[in-house]
Each structure stands twice: as C-alpha cells, then as structure tokens.
Amino acid sequence: MFIRSASLGALLSIALAAPAAAVAPAAAPATGAAAPAAQSVPTRAAIVRNLDTTFKGLDSNGDGFLSTAELSAAEAKGLQQRQAAVRARVEAEFNKLDTNRDGSLTKAEFLAATPQAKAGNPSNLLAQLDKNKDGKVSADEYRTPILSRFDRADTNKDGTLSPAERQAAAKTAQK
Numbered sequence: 001m002f003i004r005s006a007s008l009g010a011l012l013s014i015a016l017a018a019p020a021a022a023v024a025p026a027a028a029p030a031t032g033a034a035a036p037a038a039q040s041v042p043t044r045a046a047i048v049r050n051l052d053t054t055f056k057g058l059d060s061n062g063d064g065f066l067s068t069a070e071l072s073a074a075e076a077k078g079l080q081q082r083q084a085a086v087r088a089r090v091e092a093e094f095n096k097l098d099t100n101r102d103g104s105l106t107k108a109e110f111l112a113a114t115p116q117a118k119a120g121n122p123s124n125l126l127a128q129l130d131k132n133k134d135g136k137v138s139a140d141e142y143r144t145p146i147l148s149r150f151d152r153a154d155t156n157k158d159g160t161l162s163p164a165e166r167q168a169a170a171k172t173a174q175k
Contacts, residue, residue, distance in 0.1 A: 058066055058074050097105055097113050129137045129145070153161055153169035161169070 055066070056062075058070055060070055060073070061067075094105070095101075097109050099109055099112070100106075126135070126137065129141050131141050131144070132138075149169075150161070151157075153165050155165055155168070156162075
C-alpha cells in the first residue's frame with residue numbers, strides 16, 4: 001500500500017511543515033548587532049526543493065513512494081516531538097512554581113502563581129462620578145452614567161431593553 005492508504009491529515013501536516021523551513025529567515029550575523037528581521041518571500045523552487053528533501057527523508061526504503069508504514073513512522077515521530085515540547089513547557093512552568101525546589105508544589109507555591117487583582121484608583125473614580133466637584137458622590141451622581149447608557153440603548157423609550165436593543169447596544173459598545 002502506498003500513499004493512497006495514508007491519512008490525508010498526516011500527509012498534509014508533513015507537507016505543510018516542510019515549507020516552513022524553506023522560508024525561515026537567515027540567522028543573525030555574529031557581530032552582536034541585531035539584524036533587521038528579514039521577511040523572505042518563499043519561491044516555488046525553494047518550496048519544491050524543501051518538499052523533495054522532506055520526501056526523501058520520509059522514504060526510508062528509497063523506492064520513490066511513501067508507504068503507510070513510512071507515513072505512520074513520520075507521524076509517530078512528529079507526535080513524539082510535539083509531546084516532548086509540551087512536556088518541556090509543563091516542566092518549565094512547574095519549576096517556576098516550585099520555589100523551594102523540592103519537586104512538589106505546596107498550596108502556597110501554587111496560590112502564589114495566581115494573578116493578583118489590581119485595585120482601581122478611587123481618586124479617578126471619584127473624579128469621574130463627582131460631577132459637581134464637591135468631593136462626594138451623591139446617589140444621583142452614582143446612577144447617572146449607568147442610566148444614561150440604559151436610556152441610549154432603550155431606543156423605543158419603553159423603559160425595557162428588548163433583545164434587539166441589547167444586541168444593538170452591544171454592537172455600539174464594541175466600536
């Protein structure tokens with residue numbers, strides 16, 4: 001059995017991975033100065049060369065065809081490489097969390113990694129809400145911003161937001 005019996009997904013993943021190397025930017029010079037990121041434009045000839053090189057590497061028996069066994073071996077190798085990369089990232093993250101380097105995470109180490117919520121600046125909030133600038137926020141000043149948004153969304157002025165009005169308000173807020 002040759003290429004016909006291989007899964008299309010495996011073949012495409014192998015074929016599409018190959019051209020990426022053909023268009024990789026050149027290495028930065030060893031002068032220590034950062035070279036500008038060169039955007040190389042792939043040529044058809046470069047992609048064909050890369051595909052041919054990849055094909056020859058996959059064709060382990062050199063018969064000019066990719067068998068199911070050869071494609072399976074390539075797919076298994078790719079899977080192993082992806083699993084190793086994921087494992088390395090997970091281990092690196094674990095090592096960041098394991099601050100005492102004992103090989104296990106305590107609850108404190110785990111919780112220390114949780115994102116910290118940032119408190120808002122009450123002075124800014126007061127400045128936004130305190131329209132008469134008396135240093136205090138009245139109930140009317142507190143309600144005004146929300147009610148004005150509601151009133152803008154309530155286009156038919158019936159005191160209720162229909163699903164259509166809510167959807168229109170959401171679209172307007174995204175802009």
